[in-house]
Amino acid sequence: MIDWNSYEKISDKEIKDAFAFSEQMVLKNLEQFTDRFPNAYSVDDFYAPIDNVDWTNGFWTGELWLCYEDVVSQGKTKEAERLRKAAEIQVQSFLKRIENHIEVDHHDMGFLYTPSCVAAYKLTGSETARKAAILAAEQLIKRYHPVGEFIQAWGPMDAKENYRLIIDCLLNLPLLYWATQETGDEKFRTIAEKHIHTAVANVIREDYSTWHTFFFDMKTGAPDHGATCQGYRDGSAWARGQAWGVYGMACAYRYTKREDYIEKFKKVTAYFLEHLPKDLVPYWDLEFGEGSTEPRDSSSALIAVCGMLEMSKYLDKEEAEYYRDIASKILKSVYEHYAVKDLNSSNGLVLHSTYSNHSPYNTCNHYGVDECNIWGDYFYLEALTRMSKDWEQYW
Numbered sequence: 073m074i075d076w077n078s079y080e081k082i083s084d085k086e087i088k089d090a091f092a093f094s095e096q097m098v099l100k101n102l103e104q105f106t107d108r109f110p111n112a113y114s115v116d117d118f119y120a121p122i123d124n125v126d127w128t129n130g131f132w133t134g135e136l137w138l139c140y141e142d143v144v145s146q147g148k149t150k151e152a153e154r155l156r157k158a159a160e161i162q163v164q165s166f167l168k169r170i171e172n173h174i175e176v177d178h179h180d181m182g183f184l185y186t187p188s189c190v191a192a193y194k195l196t197g198s199e200t201a202r203k204a205a206i207l208a209a210e211q212l213i214k215r216y217h218p219v220g221e222f223i224q225a226w227g228p229m230d231a232k233e234n235y236r237l238i239i240d241c242l243l244n245l246p247l248l249y250w251a252t253q254e255t256g257d258e259k260f261r262t263i264a265e266k267h268i269h270t271a272v273a274n275v276i277r278e279d280y281s282t283w284h285t286f287f288f289d290m291k292t293g294a295p296d297h298g299a300t301c302q303g304y305r306d307g308s309a310w311a312r313g314q315a316w317g318v319y320g321m322a323c324a325y326r327y328t329k330r331e332d333y334i335e336k337f338k339k340v341t342a343y344f345l346e347h348l349p350k351d352l353v354p355y356w357d358l359e360f361g362e363g364s365t366e367p368r369d370s371s372s373a374l375i376a377v378c379g380m381l382e383m384s385k386y387l388d389k390e391e392a393e394y395y396r397d398i399a400s401k402i403l404k405s406v407y408e409h410y411a412v413k414d415l416n417s418s419n420g421l422v423l424h425s426t427y428s429n430h431s432p433y434n435t436c437n438h439y440g441v442d443e444c445n446i447w448g449d450y451f452y453l454e455a456l457t458r459m460s461k462d463w464e465q466y467w
């Protein structure tokens with residue numbers, strides 16, 4: 073059991089220093105990553121450049137926008153201009169990607185288009201970004217199955233082996249709410265709401281651990297069974313899946329305002345927190361606890377931090393303080409023990425993240441293990457941003 077009173081919160085100075093270092097790193101990386109993007113994961117702590125073809129490209133553009141916000145607030149116009157120009161080049165790339173249907177037959181339209189294009193539109197009013205994000209929302213709802221009432225994650229839509237949702241998708245749904253708000257067309261919100269209800273009803277187990285993926289019967293839509301892809305085994309709790317559940321429940325409450333989701337958020341979060349080791353950064357699956365030699369997933373810690381900070385906006389003072397306090401303590405541990413501190417030792421921001429770790433019981437590929445992962449870097453900057461101001465969020 074963690075004794076939270078024995079941990080310190082991240083200080084304002086540490087937040088400032090973390091931001092200052094991250095901005096130097098991001099600006100340095102622009103030379104390599106403006107027309108191209110960092111890969112989803114580093115190799116020996118260095119990201120290689122890729123084209124705009126993976127589910128993860130939006131996180132890098134999101135990093136540019138988060139740094140842009142910070143340098144604007146400091147009146148650093150030269151840096152702001154560099155970041156904005158690079159991010160705008162990438163927004164063009166996202167428009168091209170959706171218009172030309174490049175690697176968009178999956179559900180990750182939210183991860184791709186929210187931190188890149190919705191962010192761009194909110195910050196600069198870019199019509200290119202708005203157009204791209206609305207096209208992405210249109211693409212996402214094509215994956216909705218009325219039979220079962222969910223958005224299918226991966227693969228061809230008519231295959232039994234793909235008739236499932238995954239917990240990560242909760243973070244793809246804010247794009248749909250935004251699209252309804254922008255266009256006035258209720259179809260996006262209606263589908264998001266149906267998916268949320270189906271996901272919440274099925275991926276959360278009785279003990280408030282979570283399934284990574286959940287299958288439905290193709291003919292009747294009846295819930296069938298849970299299974300893992302990236303977790304250690306079917307019945308374990310994949311750390312990042314649980315973290316997507318924490319942030320996902322905060323978003324679910326933000327958009328639906330269903331009171332029962334507050335309780336679910338608290339329980340899913342409690343499960344995550346109860347399975348943290350002493351340094352507050354989970355192993356890649358919550359099956360593993362203090363003293364394990366398994367790799368960590370620092371990105372899960374950061375996603376959960378952002379989810380707790382989001383949810384604290386809707387809770388009473390005492391409860392909000394509880395989650396902000398814990399979020400701040402986890403963030404301090406990441407800053408102290410996991411964040412990159414030397415501009416030449418890596419081109420990422422946060423070490424010891426795990427993308428996809430093969431086990432004897434799962435079906436996933438093996439890569440990005442104990443490396444930087446681009447969403448870990450993004451959520452580090454989002455957490456720092458959330459700790460430093462009342463953030464007008466992208467999600």
Ligand code: GLY
Pocket residue numbers: 240302312427
């Ligand atoms: N959404 C995929 C992952 O978290 O690895």
